[in-house]
Amino acid sequence: MAKDPSFSNQKVWKPELYKIQLEAPTPKAIMCEALNEAQPDFYGCEYHGTMNHKDCDAILCDKPDGSYLIRQSPGAEDYWTLSLRFCRKTKHFKIFYTMDKGHFLRENFKKFDSVHDLVADGLVDFYMRMHAGPIIQQMMCQTKNCYEQSPYMTLNRRKLRALSDELRKSSKLSMLNDNSPSMNASETDCYNIVAKTNDDILPEIYEKNHVFKTHTFKGLNWCEFCANFLWGFTSQGVKCEDCSFVAHIKCSELVPSKCVPDLKRLRGIFGVDLTTLVTAHKCKIPFIVRKCVEEVERHGMLQEGIYRISGFADEIEALKMALDKDGEKADMSALAYSNINVISGVLKLYLRLLPVPLVTFHAYPSFIQSMTYKMVGEQVISLREAVKQLPVAHFNCLKYILQHLNRIASHHTFNKMNEPNLATVFAPTLIATPPHMTDLSQEINMLTAMITHCKAIFL
Structure with a gap:
């Protein structure tokens, strides 16, 4: 019988690590007996004033592991010194404090409400490194090559x-x-x-x-x-x-x-990563995109200026809040929102707020490169390769949107929105362009080609 790989780790939790932490020395503050008028408000009697490391070593030399004091090194201006006894040696660390962050050893590292907590955490770390090294090394080797x-x-x-x-x-x-x-x-x-x-x-x-x-x-x-x-x-x-x-x-x-992703952890749908949303909702196209497109194609195909004319901002915000709160149950019908520009405005807002645009930052250069070809056939072939660089959720959603815009453009004699007009509206929304970029002519030309030839690009 073949051995299940999972049986190689029947003992999935090694309690030795927890036991080792319990054995770590605990903080023992060495109190200063003399009155220190220059004592900072955020330190207590563990602060010993200005002291060099030799005098500090003399105080700590016979103290048990975990003993510590705070001092100011001679000449130090923007930091204090934590002197800590561990493994029968005295270690010295620069220590900092700010009102908003608390106590810490360096920026972009752990922050603590008290020096006692900082020392306790450090002692555990030192002790684990010393006594749990083989266990940690074993578990890293065990999982490094084959998850x-x-x-x-x-x-x-x-x-x-x-x-x-x-x-x-x-x-x-x-x-x-x-x-x-x-x-x-x-x-x-x-x-x-x-x-x-x-x-x-x-x-x-x-x-x-x-x-x-x-x-x-x-x-x-x-x-x-x-x-x-x-x-x-x-x-x-x-x-x-x-x-x-x-x-x-x-x-x-x-x-x-x-x-x-856990659906319970998603706070609404706007501003949520596309892959996260479709995975959590177990769908191919986000329901908001599908419902907006259906409403626009049901009531707005012949609407002049569709997607170019904005709806009322307060109604767009109200529908956004309803979608974030009620999800697919939100009412988007013509009875609730008679102005179809509100629906189209919500769709554009959703796409604009995606953390990663439909045409991702990674794939953007390939899309733009496709427009360097002069022949339409070469552009289509290049765009066909470019879309393959998109994540699956982005590929599916972009295909759905462009097919919709192609159908909108087919009624341009009524709605006045041909492919270039639609590309002008959607280029800043669908494409990962730098914020400072004002000339989007390349992006508009590329998106125009994608709307026009979407069937050939996505086959």
Whole structure:
């Protein structure tokens, strides 16, 4: 019988790390007996005034590990010195304090409300490095080259399998509902991948980066990648803002880009990453894009100046708030919003607020490069390659929007919005252009070509 890779880590939590933290020395402040008039307000009796390191060593030399005092080194102006006893040696550190940040050793590092907490965290860190080094090294070697054999897969197998099943279902449905007679190579490849057997935990086409932020955890917590204890008292690790995945800072660098967003953690839909939104809602096109396009095509195809004329700002804001609050249940019908320009304005606002535009920063140069060709056929071929650089969610949404704009342009004799007019309106919204750029002629020409030839580009 083949051995399941997950069995190589049956002991998914190593309690030794927690035990080692408990054995670390605790802070023991050495109090200054003399009255010090220059004592800063944010230090207590552990502040000993101006003192050189030899005098400090004389005080701490016979003290137990964890003993510490605060002093001012001779000549120091913008910092104080923390002198700490550890491993029968005295260590000296520059220490800083500001009202808004608290106590810290250096910028862009952990901040503490008190010196006691800073020392406690440092002692744990020193002790873990000294006594837990082999365990840490082992768990890093264990997961560095193959995340499938890390506890990551053991702990997240059910979650990843559910996502895999959803992706297969949505892909099969989209293929059945696709009215086009043929699929391009990219779509065919995606279909072949998601059609694999259920033995595959996750199709390779799914990719979304985690949004890790340094986090201070309360109580006992464990890394979801290596399944080991998160040690320390503050900023023990990182947490993904989209899926709540918890990891050591070093382990987070090894976690695959397969974030599975939690719908409960999404605050509305505006300003949310596109891949995050479609994954959380288990859809191919965001519902707001689909509903806006349907309403515009139902009531605004012949509306003169559609997408060029703005709706009332207060009504657009009201609909935005309703969509953020109620999601797909929000009423966007003509009875609720008789002015179709409100619907078109909300669609443009949604696309404009995407953190990463439909034409991403990474793919932008390839799109612009395509317009250096003089022949239309060469431009189409180049654009066909450029769209393949987009993430799947961006590819699908851009295709949907451009096909819609192509249908709008086909009624330009009534609505006065031909391809160049629509490109002028949408270029700043769909394309990742630098904020200071005012001449968008290249982008407008490129988008005009994409609207005109969208069927040939997306096949």
